[in-house]
Amino acid sequence: MHIRRSEKMLSWAVLTAVVLIVLIPLSWAVLTSLKSEANVMAYPPTFFPTEPSLSAYKAVFRNQTFGSDLFNSVFYAVGAVALAVLLSAPAGYAASRFEFRGKRAVMLLILSTSMIPGVALLVPTYFLLDALGLLNNAAVIIVVQAARLVPQTVWFMQNFVDAVPRELDEATQVDGANHWQTFTRVILPLVRPGIAASAVIGMITTWNDYITVAAFAPEVAHRTLQVALVNQVFDSIGITWSYVMAYAVVSSLPIVAIFVLAQRWFISGLTAGAVKG
Structure with a gap:
């Protein structure tokens, strides 16, 4: 009993440390975005803003290119994820249900392509x-980003389909359905849930x-929000840290919202292997 209590306390301590890390x-970034630039550069530095202000956020939304940067980020991410899932779902089904010579080698080859650093191909x-x-x-940006998602997504989809009992396939085929009808219906x-999990991971990666x-x-x-954010750091007139932090917070909100909204499906997808026949 004492050992279990010690293990529980140790687990809580580790989890608390991870959460704080x-x-x-994140708290520093948000609080910095609420500071004036004079408050940001003050020495010694202060954790909390002396006079909280939303002026940095107003400046972000007033930026002339913010709207187009946001649209491009959404367009590229949604397009790449949709294309990757569209290609990977049938491939994962085929990898799960069909047997052919060299199947394992082909799957390992697909997976190995995701291990090549993107910079090496740049x-x-x-x-x-x-x-x-x-x-x-x-269109090229979407295709390139989707190509980086497809290998991992194919493996995910194969595992998700593996969790579905083959008896369901056989039952539909007895009723006259072909493989495509079995797959789609x-x-x-x-x-x-597995598709949702793959989509969320793909959205985060692409975003x-x-x-x-x-x-x-x-x-x-x-360009996208991420490119615009990095450009702020290399601005020739210098870095306005409150503005940069506000830009970083705003550019992170859409993907955080997506994760929160799809959290239930995301968790279900990650535990899809536990589905019983």
Whole structure:
């Protein structure tokens, strides 16, 4: 009994430490965004603002390119995730239900492509797109980002489909359904939590992707919130930290909202392997 209580206390201590490690920097960013620039640069530094103000947030929303940056972030993220799921769901079903020679090798090959650092492909991809005149092309950005999501999503979808009993497939096929009908009418509704989990992970990955857009869409009209945020740090007139922190908070809110709204489905998707037949 004493050992269990000690283990429980240790677990709570570790969890509390992890939460503090995460929350303290976030709290510092939010509180900094509420400070005046003089308050930010004051020495010794203060954790709480002396006179809280929303002026930095007003400046963010008044930025001329904020609306287009936000639209591009949403457009790229939704487009890439939709394309990745559209390609990965049938592939995951095929990987789960069909047997063919070299299946394991093919799946390992698909997974291995996700292990290649994006930076390693940056230069050759840039020269290829430049030669084809496809820089600053929204469709290309979506395809490139989706290509990075597909390998991992295929593996996720295979595991989600594996959790669905094969007897359901057999029952529908006895009734005359083909594989496509079985997939669309039976499998897809059952793996929706898994699709939601994959979509949330893909949205977070794509939303935070800086290097792809910065390299392949250098024009201001095609940049995203993440690119605009980094540009604030390299501004020639200097860094306004309260503005930068406000921009960071605002650019994080959409993805936080998506995670909160899809939290139930996300957790269900991650535990899809526990589904019983």
